[in-house]
Structures are given as C-alpha cells and as structure tokens.
Amino acid sequence: xxxxxxxxxxxxxxxxxxxxxxxxxxxxxxxxxxxxxxxxxxxxxxxxxxxxxxxxxxxxxxxxxxxxxxxxxxxxxxxxxxxxxxxxxxxxxxxxxxxxxxxxxxxxxxxxxxxxxxxxxxxxxxxxxxxxxxxxxxxxxxxxxxxxxxxxxxxxxxxxxxxxxxxxxxxxxxxxxxxxxxxxxxxxxxxxxxxxxxxxxxxxxxxxxxxxxxxxxxxxxxxxxxxxxxxxxxxxxxxxxxxxxxxxxxxxxxxxxxxxxxxxxxxxxxxxxxxxxxxxxxxxxxxxxxxxxxxxxxxx
Ligand code: CP
Ligand code: NVA
Numbered sequence: 001x002x003x004x005x006x007x008x009x010x011x012x013x014x015x016x017x018x019x020x021x022x023x024x025x026x027x028x029x030x031x032x033x034x035x036x037x038x039x040x041x042x043x044x045x046x047x048x049x050x051x052x053x054x055x056x057x058x059x060x061x062x063x064x065x066x067x068x069x070x071x072x073x074x075x076x077x078x079x080x081x082x083x084x085x086x087x088x089x090x091x092x093x094x095x096x097x098x099x100x101x102x103x104x105x106x107x108x109x110x111x112x113x114x115x116x117x118x119x120x121x122x123x124x125x126x127x128x129x130x131x132x133x134x135x136x137x138x139x140x141x142x143x144x145x146x147x148x149x150x151x152x153x154x155x156x157x158x159x160x161x162x163x164x165x166x167x168x169x170x171x172x173x174x175x176x177x178x179x180x181x182x183x184x185x186x187x188x189x190x191x192x193x194x195x196x197x198x199x200x201x202x203x204x205x206x207x208x209x210x211x212x213x214x215x216x217x218x219x220x221x222x223x224x225x226x227x228x229x230x231x232x233x234x235x236x237x238x239x240x241x242x243x244x245x246x247x248x249x250x251x252x253x254x255x256x257x258x259x260x261x262x263x264x265x266x267x268x269x270x271x272x273x274x275x276x277x278x279x280x281x282x283x284x285x286x287x288x289x290x291x292x293x294x295x296x297x298x299x300x
Pocket of ligand 1: 260
C-alpha cells in the first residue's frame with residue numbers, strides 16, 4: 001500500500017492486522033516512538049478531530065507535523081498546479097494527510113506524489129473514520145463476526161467508507177435506512193467518480209423493524225455534511241431516520257451508538273441516545289489516534 005485513499009486500498013487481512021495492532025498499542029502504556037519523519041496536513045475544510053488526532057499521533061511517533069491550510073497555500077488559491085505542489089510537498093515531507101473538497105484531488109495528488117497520501121476526508125469518503133469505528137466495534141463486541149450494523153440517514157462520505165469495509169467481507173452485515181432521494185444522490189456521486197457498488201440488500205428506503213430488533217450498533221452522521229447542499233424538503237424527509245430514543249430502544253439491549261462527530265443533537269440523533277449509556281462516540285473519536293498511528297507506521 002503506497003497511499004491510503006480508501007478502505008479498498010487494504011486487503012481484508014491487512015485491515016484486520018492494522019486494527020489488531022491498533023488495539024494492542026492502545027492497551028500498552030504509551031511510549032514515544034522514534035520515527036523521525038515530517039508529515040504535512042493539507043486541509044481544504046474545517047476539522048477538529050482529524051487534525052488533532054493526526055497531530056498527536058505524529059508527535060507520539062517521534063515525528064513532526066506541519067499544518068497547511070488551503071487558504072494559505074498557492075495550490076489552494078489556484079495559483080500553483082497540483083503537479084508542482086505535489087513535487088514541492090515531496091521535497092520537505094515524508095507523507096501528507098489531505099482533507100479535500102473533491103475526491104478527484106486525492107486521486108490526482110496520489111498519482112503525482114512520490115510520498116504517501118492519506119485521505120483525511122473527501123466529499124466521497126472518510127476511511128480513517130471507518131477504521132476507528134471498526135476498532136471500536138472489535139473492542140466493544142469482541143469481533144466483527146455476525147454483527148448487524150444499521151446506518152440511519154444520508155449516505156455520506158463516512159457511510160461510503162462503511163460500504164467499502166462491508167465489501168471486504170469482514171463478517172458484519174450492513175443495513176442502510178435512508179430516503180430514496182439520498183440513495184439517488186449517492187448513486188449520482190458514485191457515477192461522477194466512475195464507481196459502481198451493488199447496494200442490493202444493503203440500502204432500504206424505510207426502517208425495517210425486524211432488522212432493527214437484531215441490531216448490534218446504530219451509526220449515523222450529520223445531515224449537513226461540509227460542502228453539501230441540503231434543503232428544507234431533504235431535511236423533512238430525513239426526519240423519520242433520526243435516531244430517537246424510542247427507535248434505539250427497539251434494537252438489541254446491548255446495541256451501541258456510534259457517530260463520527262460533529263453532531264447536531266435533536267437533528268440526526270436525540271440527546272438521550274448520543275449522551276446515553278450505550279453511546280460510544282468518545283471511544284470512537286479517541287480510537288482515531290491509534291488507527292492513524294498504525295496507518296502512518298505502515299505507510300512510512
Ligand atoms: N470525525 C471527524 O473527522 O471530525 P473532524 O471533522 O472534526 O475532523
Ligand atoms: N459527513 C461529514 C463528516 C464530518 C467528519 C462531513 O463531511 O461534513
């Protein structure tokens with residue numbers, strides 16, 4: 001693996017071993033490693049967790065990070081080509097984490113880059129988030145075998161990465177409940193990136209209560225992703241897919257709630273769920289640190 005642009009860059013075996021190594025690292029007392037590399041963080045969009053967890057992960061690897069906001073760079077302002085920017089990054093950096101508006105930027109950048117490029121979120125995918133989610137599930141449930149995961153709401157970048165993880169046949173079942181319009185939007189996005197995915201038996205336009213009653217984890221995301229258009233009608237259609245306390249109580253008793261964050265309490269999820277005893281949002285957010293540290297070690 002030269003770059004980490006999507007979950008599909010990993011084989012099933014490589015992914016499982018990365019997750020196991022991340023869990024082992026978490027369970028050992030933190031000892032600073034001595035990698036001595038320089039990692040750039042090039043961001044076109046806002047971030048709290050991704051920036052913090054990568055900066056800390058890099059620091060704990062005995063390496064240094066340099067943050068480059070697109071607003072302050074020539075490339076971000078359309079004054080320098082992608083090719084020249086990629087060459088320049090490689091003069092000074094050992095790897096670069098990129099958060100971009102358009103996934104094509106990641107594809108072109110990785111094609112032009114001699115240093116590893118890591119996807120820190122694009123409009124299409126958020127693979128680092130799904131790594132942290134998978135790690136959380138293994139910690140909480142012992143393994144991914146036979147788990148039933150339900151995703152509620154729009155098929156966002158995070159949901160796309162879960163679909164990719166599901167394709168690796170890691171043992172879990174994935175069910176996505178969302179309005180028809182959101183499925184169409186997602187299919188259009190896939191088409192714009194020349195991608196095809198079989199969503200048969202995965203995406204449903206209404207909540208299936210039989211599936212819900214055997215659900216081990218419910219996942220969702222903000223309904224207003226950065227850079228995405230959403231109107232009042234879209235929001236209204238999503239109302240039925242809010243993770244309410246009533247809905248959550250219909251899942252298995254030990255069902256956990258996960259969310260990539262940032263969250264809008266009262267919109268995609270009720271406070272009683274996200275701040276309730278079965279929520280694992282903070283564990284998932286913390287796990288970003290461990291999976292990204294392991295990822296960096298494997299790429300560098
Ligand atoms: N989940 C996540 O990537 O959060 P940030 O947007 O804060 O980085
Ligand atoms: N879908 C969200 C995820 C944020 C981490 C967004 O793209 O804004």
